[in-house]
Amino acid sequence: MKQFCVAALLCAVYFGVPRAAAAQPPSVLRWGGDAEGGAPFVEADPNDPRHVVGFDVEVATILAHGLGREPQFVQAGFTSLEASAARGDFDIGLSGIEDTPARRARLAVTIPYYEFRERVTVRKADADRFRSLADLRGRRVATLGATLAYDLLLNAQADDGLVPVTYEDDVHPYSDLALGRVDAVLLDQVLADRGVKRNPSLMNLEKDAGIGHYVGVLAASNGALRDRIDDILRTAMRDGRLESIFRRWGMWNQDQPRLYARLSANQPAPPTGSTAATVDPWTAARRYAPAMLRATLITLALSCVAMLLAVAVGAAIAAGRVYGRPIVRFALTAYVEVVRGTPLLLQLFVIYFGVAAIIDLPAFAAALLGLGLNYAAYESEIYRGALEAVPVGQLEAAQALGLGRWQTLWLVRGPQAFRFALAPMTNDFVALLKDSSLVSVITVVELTKQTSIFAANIGSWVVPGAMCAALYLVLSLPLAHAARRIERSWRT
Amino acid sequence: MSVLSVRRLAIERGGRAIVRDLDFSVGSGELVALMGASGSGKTSVLRAIARLDRSAGGQIELQGRVGFVFQFHHLFANMSALANVAVAPVHVLGRSRQEAEVRARVLLTSLGVGDRAEAYPHELSGGEAQRVAIARALAMDPPILLMDEPTASLDPARRGDLAATLIRLAADGRTILMATHDEDFVGACRARVVTIK
Numbered sequence: 019m020k021q022f023c024v025a026a027l028l029c030a031v032y033f034g035v036p037r038a039a040a041a042q043p044p045s046v047l048r049w050g051g052d053a054e055g056g057a058p059f060v061e062a063d064p065n066d067p068r069h070v071v072g073f074d075v076e077v078a079t080i081l082a083h084g085l086g087r088e089p090q091f092v093q094a095g096f097t098s099l100e101a102s103a104a105r106g107d108f109d110i111g112l113s114g115i116e117d118t119p120a121r122r123a124r125l126a127v128t129i130p131y132y133e134f135r136e137r138v139t140v141r142k143a144d145a146d147r148f149r150s151l152a153d154l155r156g157r158r159v160a161t162l163g164a165t166l167a168y169d170l171l172l173n174a175q176a177d178d179g180l181v182p183v184t185y186e187d188d189v190h191p192y193s194d195l196a197l198g199r200v201d202a203v204l205l206d207q208v209l210a211d212r213g214v215k216r217n218p219s220l221m222n223l224e225k226d227a228g229i230g231h232y233v234g235v236l237a238a239s240n241g242a243l244r245d246r247i248d249d250i251l252r253t254a255m256r257d258g259r260l261e262s263i264f265r266r267w268g269m270w271n272q273d274q275p276r277l278y279a280r281l282s283a284n285q286p287a288p289p290t291g292s293t294a295a296t297v298d299p300w301t302a303a304r305r306y307a308p309a310m311l312r313a314t315l316i317t318l319a320l321s322c323v324a325m326l327l328a329v330a331v332g333a334a335i336a337a338g339r340v341y342g343r344p345i346v347r348f349a350l351t352a353y354v355e356v357v358r359g360t361p362l363l364l365q366l367f368v369i370y371f372g373v374a375a376i377i378d379l380p381a382f383a384a385a386l387l388g389l390g391l392n393y394a395a396y397e398s399e400i401y402r403g404a405l406e407a408v409p410v411g412q413l414e415a416a417q418a419l420g421l422g423r424w425q426t427l428w429l430v431r432g433p434q435a436f437r438f439a440l441a442p443m444t445n446d447f448v449a450l451l452k453d454s455s456l457v458s459v460i461t462v463v464e465l466t467k468q469t470s471i472f473a474a475n476i477g478s479w480v481v482p483g484a485m486c487a488a489l490y491l492v493l494s495l496p497l498a499h500a501a502r503r504i505e506r507s508w509r510t
Numbered sequence: 511m512s513v514l515s516v517r518r519l520a521i522e523r524g525g526r527a528i529v530r531d532l533d534f535s536v537g538s539g540e541l542v543a544l545m546g547a548s549g550s551g552k553t554s555v556l557r558a559i560a561r562l563d564r565s566a567g568g569q570i571e572l573q574g575r576v577g578f579v580f581q582f583h584h585l586f587a588n589m590s591a592l593a594n595v596a597v598a599p600v601h602v603l604g605r606s607r608q609e610a611e612v613r614a615r616v617l618l619t620s621l622g623v624g625d626r627a628e629a630y631p632h633e634l635s636g637g638e639a640q641r642v643a644i645a646r647a648l649a650m651d652p653p654i655l656l657m658d659e660p661t662a663s664l665d666p667a668r669r670g671d672l673a674a675t676l677i678r679l680a681a682d683g684r685t686i687l688m689a690t691h692d693e694d695f696v697g698a699c700r701a702r703v704v705t706i707k
Contacts, residue, residue: 415584418560419598419650420575429597433588 047082047089050103051075051113052096054187058208058267059114060091074112076263077131081110081234084250085243097164097186097470100125101479103235109243110234114208116166117231117287120476126244130231130287131251131260133273136167137210138223139195139203148202150225154180157201160191160461163471166230167204184471186459190371192217194461197374199381206230208269231277231287255282302476303485306468313468314489320385320464321451321493327390328450329443332397333432339398340405341423350398357395363456365392370460385457393450400442404435437505444501448494465489512571513538513653513685514559519568521554527566529555534704536654536687541680543696544689546706552689553581555706556656559687572654577647581659583639585631591618591642592627595649603650610649617645621675636663637671644675648684655679657688661695673698 051060053070060072070091082089092108103111103125110128115121117130140148148154151174159174161167163184171182183200185191191203192213203213210222236244254260255278264270277287338350357365370384379387408431416426455466463471469486473479514536521529529551536542544552558565560578585594595614599605605613618624621641623634631639640660647655660676661669669692676686676699690696696703 409584411580411582411584412586414562415578415580415586417562418576418578418580419646420602421598425601429601430586430588434586437588 045087047078047085047087047110048092048108049078049082049089050092050094050099050108050111051078052099053091053093055096055113056188057212058269073132073263073267073269074114076266077234077260078110078112080254080259080263081112081247081250084253085246096162100235104237106237109240110236110247112234114206114232115235116206117233118166118169121233121235124238126236126238126241128234128236128244129248129251129281130233130277131255132232132264132269133277133287134206134208134230134232135226135273136170136204136228136230137207138225138227139192139205139210139213139220140201140223141195141198141219142221143219144201145221145223149223151180151202151204151227152178154178154202157181158183158199160185160194160200160203161205162186162188162191163467165205166228167206168471170228171204183461184463184467185461188213189216190461192220193371193374195220197378199374199378252282300481302472303481306472306482307485309468310465310472310485310489313463313465314493316462317451317454317465318493320382320389320457320462321447321454324386324389324393324454325447325450327386328393328397328446331391331394333401335394335398336401336405337427339402341427354395354398357392358399362388362392362453363459366456366460381457381461384460385454385462388460389450389454389457393446396446397443400439400446401435404438405431407438408434440501440505444498447497451494452490511538512536513540513573514687515569515571516555516559517569517571519555519558519570520566521551521558521563522566523554529706532568532706536685538685539680539683541676541686541699541701542688543699543701543703544687544706545691545693545696545703548691550706552691552706553658556658556687556689560656574653575650577650577652577655579640579643579647579655579657579660581662583631583643585634585639585642585646587631590628590630591623591634591638591645594631594642595646598646599649614645614649617648618642621645622671637665637668640664640672641675648679654685654687657686657690659690660688661690661692669695670698676701 051070051074053060053062055061057071058073060070060074063069063071075089075091078089078091094102094107094111096113099111099113099115100121102108117127121127138148138151151159151170154174155178158181159171160183161171163186168182168184171180174180175182188205188209191200191205194200195203196217196219203210204227205213207222207226214220214222234247236247251260260278261270261274264274281287335350335354338346342350366385366388369388370379370381412430412434413426416430421429454464457464458467465486469482472482476482512535516532516534519529519532520527528549532555534542544555546552554563556578557563559570559572560576562578585591586597589597592611592614595617596607596610599610599613600607615624615627618627621644623638623641623645626634626638626642634642640663644655660672664672673695680686688701
């Protein structure tokens, strides 16, 4: 009887529930956006952070009500919006997503609902020198990865020899421009206006560098819903609801009536500046291979130097905690606990952005310092444990022979502790190799960041992910092998 | 002439007195055995003389630093036998490495382990490790050699060898104080006995 009840329950779960759910039309429109993108796109309402506000929030509301549903916000990272839409994590992605041919090839993309121009932002002091991208030969120009602006910069890199620098957010490109870490920023005018408002020493150049459009993205299989949404957008263009949204957010300009007139008449939108076309993954892999190898070298160099720093500082901390006076031990323990108790990502932000007004570190130096000092805390605990694992008899023998404390550490205790520490140190180095990917948040393009740029540009993680994994293994496996050999040689 | 003089020595462990009012002295070139039942404090007296532990009272008069051979030898695990013997002369006495190593080889050879100079502690037998430990202590030319339970890890044949070695060292003018409960070994060494009650 009991088995029958369980079987009946399973049947109900397997067949009954999906049928019941499928029978009802969906009552909500799940729309994905990145609240970290901030105003005017999507941001947490300052008066009630449980809700989001922004023009994309209002566009989503128009779409949901047009479908007879209620909008439901789903938070997603900006760079993963496209992949999440393709996976079906939400019905539509709306967060200042740009229209590109590659995106149209992979997803069901709506008609554009806003036209923007790409703006070059420079320091006011440089306004006479830099009048367009062509004037920025050999200069560092900041932007967001996987955007139309990034495509434009890649083309300009080939044509004008400028150096694109990618950021994860749209705030720090402008603050770094004000600090002199980069020489210009290329982003759409919405972001550029916001960046200039926050940094009075900056200005936007008059001449635009390209035209782009914001669109909604849906899974490729969702063409029917996309067509219904296109109809709702056209209606909202004609009846002025979109205009009132963009007026409310201070974004309405003469480009929009022209765009809406064309789209309402079922004409295509004007072409954008994007040249990113779809290429097969193998061609893309060949094209990206040099950049991936260069990024691998950066990862290797960064990890090796950061580990050396971590070992040196970690050994000093461990010695201080074992031999130091109470005040020294207290200070070093506090350092270890603070560093271990806070995320590495936060520490990198503080070192690079947080103290930039006082110490303006280059990105690579900040990455080295952040990784090295963070891992020093972990290393110090390994060394402290290893030092305390050396038998007390060894120390008494050194004392009886008249060796001093530091001589004993250098000649007897340290070398023996090193043997205990080698295996966990190897583990830590492999972990550091992978944690080095976090430094991409402070603009260092290492292996993982290069992979994500590669993946975003070809719209697939399969080949870039496989290449990236293979390169990490090439770095880490010989290291583990060498450590095992050293350990074996010590044991015999 | 007295090399070591102990007067009214008191030793406590965990607040409990284990040695009280101990008096003895050791003359130059003398071989002395400190004897007593297990737990009587033989090892504690040696450690107090070597200043590895504090005493609770009394006086210890000694010129210079003792040589100490531990019960379990405590050879430095990261060094060869030769390096174990040479390390303190180089870093404490300031001798050149070459000079210290030549002397270390002489000492190891005189103790019958010259052919094991390059071996690491884990490669040595109990008897070999003990002789390397004696060489390490002697390399510092101490006024007195302290040995804690020197026969603990030796078979009967090796005990005979060690007794002969200690008699020879004493004959060469070395002063030796050992803590032991092995009466046969003390008899074989012809050592003077100081008993702890």
